[in-house]
Amino acid sequence: MRNKRLIIIILISVVILLLPLIAMQLTDEVNWTLFDFVIAGVLLIGTGLLCEIAMRKIKKRRFRIAIIVAILLVLFTIWAELAVGIFGLPFSGN
Numbered sequence: 001m002r003n004k005r006l007i008i009i010i011l012i013s014v015v016i017l018l019l020p021l022i023a024m025q026l027t028d029e030v031n032w033t034l035f036d037f038v039i040a041g042v043l044l045i046g047t048g049l050l051c052e053i054a055m056r057k058i059k060k061r062r063f064r065i066a067i068i069v070a071i072l073l074v075l076f077t078i079w080a081e082l083a084v085g086i087f088g089l090p091f092s093g094n
Contacts, residue, residue, distance in 0.1 A: 009045060009052065010045065010048075013044035013045050016044055017040060020032050039082065043078060043079065044075075047071060050071050051068050051072075054067045054068050
């Protein structure tokens with residue numbers, strides 16, 4: 001079961017990364033480099049693994065849900081910062 005979940009996490013990450021790859025073939029609006037794909041892959045797989053650890057280690061259902069929501073909020077905040085620079089940090093995307 002543990003290996004099955006890891007494979008599912010990786011497959012979901014690959015499917016999400018295929019979206020910008022396909023979009024790059026269809027339009028000039030999407031322009032990702034190899035570095036963008038690597039960073040996005042690390043973020044997606046890392047988030048999936050953190051959520052998996054939270055599901056295994058935390059027994060109380062409400063606390064587990066709260067931790068997973070917090071992990072996802074951090075992912076979306078980092079993704080948005082890298083994409084458009086919502087906070088204007090030096091590594092932002094704009």
